[in-house]
Every structure is written in C-alpha cells, then in structure tokens.
Amino acid sequence: MNILAGAIGIILYFYSIDHLILADSSMLNKLSPFFVILFARIFLKNRIRAFQLGALALALGGSALIIKPGFQFSSTVPALIGTLSAVFAGLAYTMVSYLGGRESSFTIVFIFSLFSTLACLPVLFIEAVVPTLEQLFYLLGAGVMAAGGQFMLTASYKYAPAGEISIYQYSQIVFASLLGILFFAELPDLMSLGGYVLIFTAGILIFLKGKRST
Known part of the structure; x- marks a missing residue:
C-alpha cells in the first residue's frame, strides 16, 4: 500500500x-507531516x-517565511491535487514506519523505485525526450542524491515514531537554501533567516522532548 501511495503522491x-507557481505547490506539499x-x-x-x-506549526511557519507562497490558485483543482499529494505522501511515510521492523529499508526503496518507474513508463513513450550529455549528468546526479535521501528517510522511520520523524522533512528547505548560497550565490533575506531559525527550533524541541520521553 505504501508503494502505491508514494507513487501517487x-x-x-x-x-x-x-x-501552480512553485512556491505554492511546495507549500502545499509541506502539509504532509501533519497527515503523518x-x-x-x-x-x-x-x-x-x-x-x-x-512544533509542526512552528516548522510550517518557518517554511512559509522561506518559500513565501503567493496562494495564487487560478483553479481549485490544482490546489486540491497539491493537497492530495501531501495526503498520499503522509500515508506512504506512515506505512514505511509500519514496515520498518518487518522489511529491510533497501527492499522498501527498491520496490518503491521499481513500481514508480513502471508506472511512469507509458508517459515516457508518449512524450519521449532525449537528454543531452549535460542533462543526463544532472539527472543521474539528482537520482543518486534522491536515492540516498530515500534510503536514509526510510531507515529513520524504522527507528523512531513517525510523528516525531516527519518534522525533520522541513530541514530539506534549509539545506536547499544553503546549497543555493554555496553554488549559486543566492543570499537569503531576513524573512528566510527567520524561517531557518523557526525550523531549527522546532527540530530541536522535538529532539529534546523525544529524548526526555525515552
């Protein structure tokens, strides 16, 4: 079930x-930890x-400061679909947490990747585009990084409660911004800096509270 939910998401x-504009679609997808x-x-x-x-509300507020969504929904259908992507993602993460003690994280990621690839093959043949060598290099690099991140995310759900792990997904916004500074000289504004602080604060609060409960 988690394979199907993840692919649909x-x-x-x-x-x-x-x-939708990128900021709005990203913001809607960041609702997934609440559904987890x-x-x-x-x-x-x-x-x-x-x-x-x-803590989730704090992290969501921080991501809003960084992403700066405009909420310019020209149609309710794309916005609803964006919200549904967060619903299915939350369901998939929850199922991964359930399978954590029963299946290897490598098995889960492999089956998910295989199913997603097979599900998207028809679209590939309908609108086939041959990438250049440079595009192929970046695509492979993105695939390697995404696979590594998926392995680590799956493993994390194996060892901790889903509700406590989900909040750390917001950290990807911070790391994406830091990489933007490093490689593209994209300097953050004051609102973004405030967002970083809120996300880090939320993560630390969850960590300390979880450690105290343990």
Missing part, C-alpha cells in the same frame, strides 16, 4: 508543480501530542 506533486501524525494515530495507534502539533 509523487505524480500528484509533479502535476501541482506544473499547474493523523495516519500514525489511525493505523499505528500513536498518540497525538500537543507539542508535536506545536
């Missing part, structure tokens, strides 16, 4: 990127704790 996310907490309560019987919701 990715497809819907790319659809929302194509039909909800689904973890339903399927894994994990308690919903007030500090988790508070």
Whole structure:
C-alpha cells in the first residue's frame, strides 16, 4: 500500500508543480507531516501530542517565511491535487514506519523505485525526450542524491515514531537554501533567516522532548 501511495503522491506533486507557481505547490506539499501524525494515530495507534502539533506549526511557519507562497490558485483543482499529494505522501511515510521492523529499508526503496518507474513508463513513450550529455549528468546526479535521501528517510522511520520523524522533512528547505548560497550565490533575506531559525527550533524541541520521553 505504501508503494502505491508514494507513487501517487509523487505524480500528484509533479502535476501541482506544473499547474501552480512553485512556491505554492511546495507549500502545499509541506502539509504532509501533519497527515503523518493523523495516519500514525489511525493505523499505528500513536498518540497525538500537543507539542508535536506545536512544533509542526512552528516548522510550517518557518517554511512559509522561506518559500513565501503567493496562494495564487487560478483553479481549485490544482490546489486540491497539491493537497492530495501531501495526503498520499503522509500515508506512504506512515506505512514505511509500519514496515520498518518487518522489511529491510533497501527492499522498501527498491520496490518503491521499481513500481514508480513502471508506472511512469507509458508517459515516457508518449512524450519521449532525449537528454543531452549535460542533462543526463544532472539527472543521474539528482537520482543518486534522491536515492540516498530515500534510503536514509526510510531507515529513520524504522527507528523512531513517525510523528516525531516527519518534522525533520522541513530541514530539506534549509539545506536547499544553503546549497543555493554555496553554488549559486543566492543570499537569503531576513524573512528566510527567520524561517531557518523557526525550523531549527522546532527540530530541536522535538529532539529534546523525544529524548526526555525515552
């Protein structure tokens, strides 16, 4: 089930990127940790704790300062699809947490990647585009980094409650911004800096609270 949910979530996310401005589609996708907490309560019987919701709200606010969404939804359909991508992503992460102690993280990532590839093959043949060598290099690099990140994310859900792990997905915004500074000289503004502080604060709060509970 998590394989199907993950593939649907990715497809819907790319659809929302194509039909919404990037900031808005990214912001909608960042709702997935909230759905992780909800689904973890339903399927894994994990308690919903007030500090988790508070930390998530803090991290979501920080990501809003960085992404700066305009909420310019020309149609409710793309916005709804963007929200559904977060729903399916949250369901997939929850199922990964359930399978963590039963299946190897390598097996989960392999089956997910295989299923997603097979599901997208028809579209490849419909609109085939031959990449240049430079494009192929960047595509392979993106694939290697994405695979490494997926392995680590899957492993993390194996060793900790889904509701506590999900918040750290917001850190990708911070690291993306730092890489932008390093490689493209994209200096952050004051709002972005404030967003970094909020996201880091939320992550530290979850870590300290989880450690104290343990």
